[in-house]
Amino acid sequence: MPATSGFLSNDPARPGGKLCGKTFLRDLALGTGVGLRVDIGMLVLRGDLGYGLHAPYYNGTNHYFNIAFKKAFAFHLAIGYPF
Numbered sequence: 497m498p499a500t501s502g503f504l505s506n507d508p509a510r511p512g513g514k515l516c517g518k519t520f521l522r523d524l525a526l527g528t529g530v531g532l533r534v535d536i537g538m539l540v541l542r543g544d545l546g547y548g549l550h551a552p553y554y555n556g557t558n559h560y561f562n563i564a565f566k567k568a569f570a571f572h573l574a575i576g577y578p579f
Contacts, residue, residue, distance in 0.1 A: 524552060526549040527547060527549055528546070529547055531543060531544035541573075542575075543571070543573050544571070544572045544574075545569065545570075546571075547568050547570075548569075550563070551563055
């Protein structure tokens with residue numbers, strides 16, 4: 497990979513990876529969700545339920561909301577802060 501490879505330049509190792517203004521919205525992943533955080537002093541427990549709305553790659557359909565309903569859900573359980 498060349499040292500001058502930047503954020504907006506073409507990279508032969510990543511076909512279709514260049515960010516363009518014309519396809520910018522289609523190139524972004526989109527999702528939503530809810531979460532619950534329990535803070536008990538020194539310990540923080542987090543549970544998050546997310547739902548994917550748009551995957552920025554081709555997965556069998558050309559529609560914007562292109563994730564099957566049952567495959568779009570994800571649950572994450574974590575201990576500690578998110579950063």
